[in-house]
Amino acid sequence: MAEKWLVGVDLGGTTTKLAFINMYGEIQHKWEIPTDNSNDGKNITINIAKTIDQKLEELGQEKTKLAGIGMGAPGPVNYATGVIYNAVNLGWPDNYPLKDLLEVETNLPALIDNDANCAAIGEMWKGAGNGAKDLVCVTLGTGVGGGVIANGNIVQGVSGAAGEIGHITSIPEGGAPCNCGKTGCLETIASATGIVRIAMEELKKEDAAGELKDIFAANDLVSAKNVFDAARNGDALALLVLEKVSLHLGLALANIANTLNPEKIVLGGGVSKAGNVLLDQVKINFDKFAFPRVKKSTTLALATLGNDAGVIGAAWLIKNKSSIQ
Numbered sequence: 001m002a003e004k005w006l007v008g009v010d011l012g013g014t015t016t017k018l019a020f021i022n023m024y025g026e027i028q029h030k031w032e033i034p035t036d037n038s039n040d041g042k043n044i045t046i047n048i049a050k051t052i053d054q055k056l057e058e059l060g061q062e063k064t065k066l067a068g069i070g071m072g073a074p075g076p077v078n079y080a081t082g083v084i085y086n087a088v089n090l091g092w093p094d095n096y097p098l099k100d101l102l103e104v105e106t107n108l109p110a111l112i113d114n115d116a117n118c119a120a121i122g123e124m125w126k127g128a129g130n131g132a133k134d135l136v137c138v139t140l141g142t143g144v145g146g147g148v149i150a151n152g153n154i155v156q157g158v159s160g161a162a163g164e165i166g167h168i169t170s171i172p173e174g175g176a177p178c179n180c181g182k183t184g185c186l187e188t189i190a191s192a193t194g195i196v197r198i199a200m201e202e203l204k205k206e207d208a209a210g211e212l213k214d215i216f217a218a219n220d221l222v223s224a225k226n227v228f229d230a231a232r233n234g235d236a237l238a239l240l241v242l243e244k245v246s247l248h249l250g251l252a253l254a255n256i257a258n259t260l261n262p263e264k265i266v267l268g269g270g271v272s273k274a275g276n277v278l279l280d281q282v283k284i285n286f287d288k289f290a291f292p293r294v295k296k297s298t299t300l301a302l303a304t305l306g307n308d309a310g311v312i313g314a315a316w317l318i319k320n321k322s323s324i325q
């Protein structure tokens, strides 16, 4: 068994990431294919099966080398039945039997979970979690995702929607509209999109000046990365944006920690690449709002696996949560 490989898949709206991973969680081969949303998303599992066979052939390996396939999917999942409730970007109808179709197409035992949950498991197994069994992972990207691991298990909730950290309400009244239909969600503030939105609000003020304002004047837009780079250089307007974002993120994380007292809260996703300029500011607010005993025992850390967290977590799922061994 030790020499067998697991297949980890991270299914995104535009790209599907795949990897062959050994039983120790080490990536042996990784590659990507475009996600084909046409035909009501019917090609997605077929294309995954095809690319796995092609890769095996390329590597001169037999199908028997593979022990099973785990996949993270972008939507709420019924973990027990392997049904994805809805996935707006993939063309699938509601309650799509993803696990069964994946098993039929690949002829491998399969397990699926939500993509943010898979990223959290990946960080627990091989990343910043470093084996911590009580861990919260927050993915700060175009949106804000979350995964909660308690005693080594992902918390699924009664309908697969546990860990929706991005939709914690940060602004109870008058907040920006969120993709979920509510307003004032954390996602409207701490995602890349939210950071840019807040920066634009500040940049449109009459007295706006400085490095970030110059970038805006030259390009008519700014990115989240511009905000962090300018903040690192001490730009007052960028620092103001950073303080707003960190206040809401630090407050939400402190409330999560006050509820769960995890060993670690790991910040991942594209926005977390800002590094310490973000982490340090979030920590200041986290410390302000965390219960004293929580403050002492829960640590904040940056994710270390980058884009590999999802495929590694998906591989862990099929290794540990199925009867393949």
Ligand code: ZN
Binding pocket: 166, 167, 178, 179, 180, 181, 182, 185, 187
């Ligand atoms: Zn929302």
